[in-house]
Ligand SMILES: NC(=O)C1=CN([C@@H]2O[C@H](COP(=O)(O)OP(=O)(O)OC[C@H]3O[C@@H](n4cnc5c(N)ncnc54)[C@H](OP(=O)(O)O)[C@@H]3O)[C@@H](O)[C@H]2O)C=CC1
């Protein structure tokens with residue numbers, strides 16, 4: 040059917056090259072679909088501007104087509120007018136003062152070989168990309184770790200109303216396979232700055248890239264990679280391949296036998312076949328790997344992408360970050376990194392910066408809540424309690440285990456109970472502040488409820504004790520004191536009950552404080568994974584103790600357990616972290632990577648662990664969410680004198696009850712009555728305490 044506006048367009052722009060019913064086989068590399076009703080090919084910027092003024096003035100929808108190497112045509116007639124820049128007016132190539140000016144119609148292989156001829160480097164690794172510069176810029180085309188955006192000085196074009204548009208490198212956000220160049224812009228050219236390079240070397244690099252690509256990728260008709268990679272460690276091609284779907288065919292299209300992320304048109308493919316196959320691959324990968332692949336190709340049909348995405352729905356995750364503790368900044372970084380990893384895996388992620396401990400609507404709406412909060416209410420069990428009470432599924436330990444691992448004094452008590460070696464320790468308060476006599480200097484003073492090494496002070500000499508206490512009492516009224524253990528610091532991550540390789544930490548400060556952990560990044564603190572200075576037995580020993588603590592404390596999903604391996608070779612446990620950091624310098628992702636688990640896989644696995652749990656006691660819909668009370672410190676030890684006094688009084692009360700019973704029993708028996716029940720009851724009451732103690736002992740015997 041002829042487009043109604045066509046005659047008016049021809050009258051308005053008589054020189055404009057217009058083609059009707061152009062087969063998608065002629066204008067796209069994949070070649071599925073029927074034919075594009077109208078294709079306009081402006082020959083210079085002025086004609087392009089005129090065309091855009093006409094289409095916007097007549098409300099005619101348009102789309103831009105470059106080399107067509109990433110496009111999927113449609114079976115039904117396309118309601119949009121296609122605009123393709125004509126070779127004549129948009130293939131400029133010039134070089135002046137180190138700046139290359141190139142037209143948007145130039146194909147990347149052409150652009151690359153011309154720059155290499157001029158002795159310029161940088162682009163050789165992009166030499167095999169078949170699209171035009173325009174398409175490459177819009178999608179920030181890349182290969183082998185290099186993207187076109189890296190070399191751009193300025194991009195120029197026209198917006199869809201026909202007005203000139205341009206933007207400098209820094210005004211554009213260059214993403215993996217995407218840029219912030221507005222959708223309603225036709226790119227006409229760009230300026231690039233390339234480094235000088237040896238011509239012969241670059242020519243050789245270019246040839247080897249083209250050759251490698253020829254071997255790796257299918258020769259038939261395709262639109263390049265179908266899906267974006269989840270990450271460089273989770274390439275879509277491998278994920279599909281592992282589903283054994285090479286050669287899988289629907290109608291006239293099939294998964295390439297050479298590279299599973301390519302779908303090839305076997306000559307008679309329809310758009311509907313292609314969409315069905317993309318849906319099938321997406322479902323298969325979701326089922327086997329738990330990732331929700333996102334298409335890289337562009338569908339002309341506006342209904343196609345929603346249909347593909349509807350094939351399998353990704354879980355909704357509400358990621359909590361920020362918090363109100365000292366560690367807020369770290370949580371913002373960790374949380375953003377986790378959110379990005381989950382998005383790379385195709386999850387539907389909403390991010391909430393929480394500053395108060397309460398239930399929020401987005402938490403209820405999510406399938407899983409993923410708290411990445413360090414310290415404060417995020418890690419001491421309060422937010423977990425709120426979620427448990429609302430029956431929400433969330434990643435990480437529950438409220439009781441969170442509180443236990445956050446509370447350094449409670450942790451010490453548990454370590455003693457479980458027989459896990461730990462530094463000798465004591466507790467000081469404002470009332471009992473003297474240097475514990477049973478501990479040897481140097482000592483470490485710790486604020487019990489702080490994380491990330493906040494509030495840790497080392498006391499080398501007795502004279503430093505009072506000053507150190509003053510500093511620490513500003514943060515808490517009760518402090519943990521422990522003997523300093525000279526040795527090698529290691530940390531053992533546990534993810535879903537699986538122990539990951541231990542990491543050895545070498546801090547420039549002697550001990551791993553906040554600065555060493557976050558401020559100096561990789562440059563100053565050194566990490567070795569696997570640990571380089573310990574024997575396999577020592578690492579195995581630490582791993583066993585870490586698991587003992589993980590189970591003993593009732594933790595789940597994720598835990599990082601810190602140790603110092605002393606000069607005696609014993610791993611002394613310091614503490615557990617139930618929400619360990621996930622920044623660039625964080626340790627759990629490092630260890631996961633060493634054991635072949637990508638960050639994306641690790642975060643996805645944690646989401647699934649939470650999804651499998653059933654949290655009981657759901658609250659009624661829209662119930663008001665009470666602010667959570669501050670947590671009671673775990674096992675706060677009562678005054679021992681008071682306990683002793685109560686015990687004595689209890690014993691006295693027992694004797695006072697027992698004596699009248701025994702006396703009455705004897706008297707009754709003497710008088711010829713059945714007094715023995717009274718006598719036996721009295722004796723029981725008298726012996727009750729000893730009986731309880733005896734039963735307790737029997738129960739504890741293994
Ligand atoms: N790495 C590889 O091996 C491969 C990479 N590719 C990449 O795919 C992309 C395809 O390039 P190409 O074939 O030229 O593009 P296509 O013709 O396939 O068009 C793809 C999209 O690019 C946009 N586009 C194309 N030209 C322009 C322009 N002049 N101005 C504004 N937007 C434009 C359009 O986006 P919109 O619809 O949003 O306007 C269009 O939908 C490139 O990035 C290419 O490098 C392709 C195959 C293999």
Ligand SMILES: C=C(O[C@H]1[C@H](O)[C@@H](CO)O[C@H](OP(=O)(O)OP(=O)(O)OC[C@H]2O[C@@H](n3ccc(=O)[nH]c3=O)[C@H](O)[C@@H]2O)[C@@H]1NC(C)=O)C(=O)O
Nearest residue numbers: 182183184263264266267268274276277280297298299300
């Ligand atoms: C093809 C495109 O870009 C390509 C680009 O050409 C190449 C070269 O740098 O790197 C990316 O492919 P890719 O990640 O699949 O790279 P490859 O080197 O082919 O494969 C990655 C890994 O997956 C494995 N792999 C790949 C395909 C397969 O069927 N089976 C398999 O196991 C490979 O063995 C390799 O270990 C880009 N794809 C994406 C989605 O980022 C495109 O954008 O259309």
